[in-house]
Amino acid sequence: MITRSGYVFSSLFIEPTKDQKVIENKFFRLLVPRNSVATIDDDGGTIKIADSVIEFAVAELPIKVDNEEDYLKIYKLILSEYLPDDNSDIIIANSRMIGSGMRESKDNVHSFSILLISTKNQYLFKLSSRDRRQMISFKDEVTQIAKSLVETGEIYVSEDGSRKNIGLAAMLHANEGGFLSIGKSE
Numbered sequence: 001m002i003t004r005s006g007y008v009f010s011s012l013f014i015e016p017t018k019d020q021k022v023i024e025n026k027f028f029r030l031l032v033p034r035n036s037v038a039t040i041d042d043d044g045g046t047i048k049i050a051d052s053v054i055e056f057a058v059a060e061l062p063i064k065v066d067n068e069e070d071y072l073k074i075y076k077l078i079l080s081e082y083l084p085d086d087n088s089d090i091i092i093a094n095s096r097m098i099g100s101g102m103r104e105s106k107d108n109v110h111s112f113s114i115l116l117i118s119t120k121n122q123y124l125f126k127l128s129s130r131d132r133r134q135m136i137s138f139k140d141e142v143t144q145i146a147k148s149l150v151e152t153g154e155i156y157v158s159e160d161g162s163r164k165n166i167g168l169a170a171m172l173h174a175n176e177g178g179f180l181s182i183g184k185s186e
Contacts, residue, residue, distance in 0.1 A: 019035075023038045025042050027151065028152055032047050033047075049138060049141055050138075052127060052138050053128075054145065055126045056126070056146075058121050060156050078098060078099070078100055082100040082102070087103045088100050088101060098117060099114055099116035101143065103135075103139075105132070110128070110135040113125065113126045113127075114142060116149060120156075
C-alpha cells in the first residue's frame with residue numbers, strides 16, 4: 001500500500017477461487033472463469049464464456065498522468081461525461097483505476113463495454129451479442145472480470161514507437177461499422 005498526497009493506493013492480488021483461473025501478460029492480470037477458453041497476448045485477447053465472446057484490449061494512455069491530481073481530473077471528466085447518461089455505469093475497479101460501462105444497440109447487435117482508465121494504460125472490455133438477453137446475462141461476468149484487473153508493470157507503447165493502430169485502436173478499427181461502443185448512445 002502506497003500513500004501519497006493524502007490518497008491511499010493499493011494493488012491487491014486477489015487469489016483465484018476454485019471456479020477461476022489467472023491469465024496475464026506483461027501489463028496486467030485477470031481472473032476469468034475456469035471453464036472459459038481465454039487467449040491473451042500483449043495487445044489483449046478474448047474470453048469465451050458459453051457461446052459469448054468477451055474481447056479486451058490495452059492501449060497507450062493518450063493523456064499524460066504524472067500525479068494523483070491529474071488522475072482525479074480524468075476521474076471527474078469520466079463522471080461528468082457518463083453519469084448523466086442512463087445507459088452508463090461508473091465502475092471503480094481498484095484504487096488506481098476508474099471506468100465506465102455502456103450498454104448499446106446498433107444494427108440488431110447489442111453490446112456492453114467497459115472502459116477502464118488507470119495512470120498507466122487504458123483497457124477496454126467489450127461483449128457483443130445478437131441476443132439482448134444473453135448480453136444482459138453476461139454483463140455481470142464482464143464487470144467481474146474487469147474489476148479483477150491488476151496492473152503488473154509496463155506502460156503500453158508500440159514496439160517501434162510509432163502511433164500505429166494498436167490495442168483499442170485496432171479493436172475499434174476492426175469494427176467496420178465505425179461506431180465507438182464506449183461513446184454515448186445516440
